[in-house]
Amino acid sequence: MRATVGELRTESTDLDIALRGIVEDLPGLNVIVDVAPNLEVGEHESAALLHAVREIVTNTLRHAHANELWIDLYRDKDGSTVLAAKDDGRGSAQTEPGNGLRGMIERFEAFGGTVLMNGKHGFAITARIPTS
Numbered sequence: 001m002r003a004t005v006g007e008l009r010t011e012s013t014d015l016d017i018a019l020r021g022i023v024e025d026l027p028g029l030n031v032i033v034d035v036a037p038n039l040e041v042g043e044h045e046s047a048a049l050l051h052a053v054r055e056i057v058t059n060t061l062r063h064a065h066a067n068e069l070w071i072d073l074y075r076d077k078d079g080s081t082v083l084a085a086k087d088d089g090r091g092s093a094q095t096e097p098g099n100g101l102r103g104m105i106e107r108f109e110a111f112g113g114t115v116l117m118n119g120k121h122g123f124a125i126t127a128r129i130p131t132s
Contacts, residue, residue, distance in 0.1 A: 022053050036074035041081055045129050048107040049083055055100040056085045064089025064123055079131035092119035
């Protein structure tokens, strides 16, 4: 992860490639990544997105008992960058964020953004970073 974030700081690394590097070869979990074409985000936003994906993948592997995880990264109609992730696991009616999820929430809130979680059918996270 540090190497990936370091690359983002030193060169114009494609966010799609960086995300795919995080999710490749995961045991027992098929991850589908869809990054909108020509999506550009700043260095700090990229770092927050990469940390979020790492946390989402870790939680999916540890807790969800999922077979698939879908990760979408796009710009919404208001110009916000959106990270949407959903797994096909067991979900959780009540979500008590641990340290990792709290850290993710704090990172996105630092940008004026939000993180919403839904555990009714699998587990889903939608995180937004507004246009600065």
